[in-house]
Amino acid sequence: MTFPTKVKIVEVGPRDGLQNEKETIPAAIKITLINQLTAAGFVNIEAASFVSPKWVPQMATSTEVMAGITRKPGVIYSALAPNMKGLEAALAAGADEVVIFGSASEAFSQKNINCSIAESIERFRDVALATKQAGKRLRGSISCVFGCPYQGEVGIDAVVDVLHRMRDLGCDEIDIADTIGVGTPHQVKAVMQRLVQEFPADRLSGHFHDTYGQALANIYASLEAGISIYHASVAGLGGCPYAKGATGNVATEDVLYMMQGLGIETGIDLNAVVQAGQFISQHLGRKAASRAGNAIAAKLASA
Numbered sequence: 001m002t003f004p005t006k007v008k009i010v011e012v013g014p015r016d017g018l019q020n021e022k023e024t025i026p027a028a029i030k031i032t033l034i035n036q037l038t039a040a041g042f043v044n045i046e047a048a049s050f051v052s053p054k055w056v057p058q059m060a061t062s063t064e065v066m067a068g069i070t071r072k073p074g075v076i077y078s079a080l081a082p083n084m085k086g087l088e089a090a091l092a093a094g095a096d097e098v099v100i101f102g103s104a105s106e107a108f109s110q111k112n113i114n115c116s117i118a119e120s121i122e123r124f125r126d127v128a129l130a131t132k133q134a135g136k137r138l139r140g141s142i143s144c145v146f147g148c149p150y151q152g153e154v155g156i157d158a159v160v161d162v163l164h165r166m167r168d169l170g171c172d173e174i175d176i177a178d179t180i181g182v183g184t185p186h187q188v189k190a191v192m193q194r195l196v197q198e199f200p201a202d203r204l205s206g207h208f209h210d211t212y213g214q215a216l217a218n219i220y221a222s223l224e225a226g227i228s229i230y231h232a233s234v235a236g237l238g239g240c241p242y243a244k245g246a247t248g249n250v251a252t253e254d255v256l257y258m259m260q261g262l263g264i265e266t267g268i269d270l271n272a273v274v275q276a277g278q279f280i281s282q283h284l285g286r287k288a289a290s291r292a293g294n295a296i297a298a299k300l301a302s303a
């Protein structure tokens, strides 16, 4: 497998990063953040989630957010949709890409979307069809690939099975998610090497949470397996409401710093992302969870 020289970073901070915040963040703040991220050069930003507001109250502003952002031509603004109700709202809001999200763990599927894996795929069938009919991109996300907060270990066969089902639904891209950040590099490389035999490597992405501090190492392991799409969250924001104790995704600033050092092209302005990270962290009243971001911010402040 060739080590990539160019990667796509999908910025998931506005959705995955903020969905777990207890205090409602005004839509205007989310809009400013997304506009800053657009200006920094991302080609794909996960901007919204059309789920039940009873389940994830923070995402209830999604329609307002999508209406308020300044779109840059060519940038994909993605939104999650677990069912037809969510899909209708996502399309009405002008989502460029719809994300269906399932799990390789039965227990997590029940906790997160209140149905079994098989039921979720049946639900996604209509969503996938309508997304394609609307001419939009379809992305599938598979949670708990490297472990589940409720059932522990998750076998590779369960992952491959969901991957096949998502492929058959017509997913353009499929996310391999370490929801609770328990994966380690050799395991991640082996899983990715297996999955690229089942789905094109250039349409698989790595979505790593950094709960156990393994995310950057796991990205490096995935690069070695030929994966060239990574999800990251500005300032390391986040955590999943249905995965207790899970911290945010790997911080975007840290990923960009590593990619720079490896000579891998991202097309993104790291300093601009650092500023966006400082902006949202100030709003949330806490220090950014990005090591590189905080180091660069300190350097910029003293320059």
Ligand SMILES: CC(C)(COP(=O)([O-])OP(=O)([O-])OC[C@H]1O[C@@H](n2cnc3c(N)ncnc32)[C@H](O)[C@@H]1OP(=O)([O-])[O-])[C@@H](O)C(=O)NCCC(=O)NCCSC(=O)C[C@@](C)(O)CC(=O)[O-]
Residues within 6 Å of the ligand: 016, 019, 049, 050, 051, 052, 053, 054, 055, 056, 080, 082, 083, 085, 086, 087, 101, 112, 113, 114, 141, 142, 143, 144, 177, 178, 179, 207, 209, 240, 241, 242
């Ligand atoms: C899937 C459901 C809706 C099933 O939830 P349910 O209770 O089984 O659904 P229901 O169809 O029985 O509907 C119940 C109520 O929700 C409403 N409803 C139903 N659907 C919608 C919708 N789309 N938008 C707005 N409202 C909706 C519906 O209208 C009804 O309202 P009521 O009649 O009681 O007033 C629920 O479980 C849900 O919303 N779950 C979302 C959980 C979630 O968002 N989790 C976080 C995202 S996944 C994640 O973060 C992982 C990821 C992707 O990042 C990868 C990784 O790291 O693993």
